[in-house]
Amino acid sequence: EAGVAQSPRYKIIEKRQSVAFWCNPISGHATLYWYQQILGQGPKLLIQFQNNGVVDDSQLPKDRFSAERLKGVDSTLKIQPAKLEDSAVYLCASSPSFDSQELFFGEGSRLTVL
Amino acid sequence: AQSVTQLDSHVSVSEGTPVLLRCNYSSSYSPSLFWYVQHPNKGLQLLLKYTSAATLVKGINGFEAEFKKSETSFHLTKPSAHMSDAAEYFCVVSPTSGTYKYIFGTGTRLKVLA
Numbered sequence: 001e002a003g004v005a006q007s008p009r010y011k012i013i014e015k016r017q018s019v020a021f022w023c024n025p026i027s028g029h030a031t032l033y034w035y036q037q038i039l040g041q042g043p044k045l046l047i048q049f050q051n052n053g054v055v056d057d058s059q060l061p062k063d064r065f066s067a068e069r070l071k072g073v074d075s076t077l078k079i080q081p082a083k084l085e086d087s088a089v090y091l092c093a094s095s096p097s098f099d100s101q102e103l104f105f106g107e108g109s110r111l112t113v114l
Numbered sequence: 115a116q117s118v119t120q121l122d123s124h125v126s127v128s129e130g131t132p133v134l135l136r137c138n139y140s141s142s143y144s145p146s147l148f149w150y151v152q153h154p155n156k157g158l159q160l161l162l163k164y165t166s167a168a169t170l171v172k173g174i175n176g177f178e179a180e181f182k183k184s185e186t187s188f189h190l191t192k193p194s195a196h197m198s199d200a201a202e203y204f205c206v207v208s209p210t211s212g213t214y215k216y217i218f219g220t221g222t223r224l225k226v227l228a
Binding site: 003004040041042043044045056091093101102103105106107108 | 146148150155156157158159160163165204208215216218219220221
């Protein structure tokens with residue numbers, strides 16, 4: 001079974017530029033999550049989707065971050081404009097359903113903002 | 115409100131000696147608890163989970179954890195460390211039902227000395 005796929009794995013940009021990350025969850029998984037992991041900290045939930053609807057985006061900085069999952073499968077997370085403090089690893093995770101206990105994580109996309 | 119505290123940011127052990135990674139949680143209701151491992155440049159992998167069944171939980175690669183409600187602890191142990199155990203370990207708390215909103219600890223980096 002293929003795991004959660006993320007791209008790009010690494011991205012370096014200047015502040016105020018934009019960047020987009022892509023995630024393809026495990027086939028058939030209805031729930032998709034984006035987490036932000038800053039160096040030295042645990043992952044923090046940014047947004048949770050159930051199929052193509054948003055369940056929780058309370059911690060997403062909506063002035064600069066956006067995410068979509070238009071067809072209920074893959075998802076894109078965008079940052080525009082980027083700030084220095086956005087340097088982090090962006091992790092995508094999926095689970096079979098809304099009340100599944102185990103999350104399956106991708107390898108992450110590491111963003112460096114200069 | 116829920117929170118999780120990992121008491122050690124770094125732990126070093128010699129190969130073949132026991133491993134103890136400490137985790138304390140705070141939850142206003144019965145939680146689910148998890149341990150995840152993250153090897154360098156890899157995604158998070160579930161080691162084990164507690165979901166109100168047996169208090170001693172066995173996971174993969176010889177790890178186990180014991181849920182102690184009176185001490186609000188969920189420490190991770192392994193009888194004998196292997197070089198391949200060197201990684202970052204995260205303790206996670208979530209409500210038992212409804213939305214699985216994972217709250218991550220800040221992580222413990224385990225170093226295994228030859």
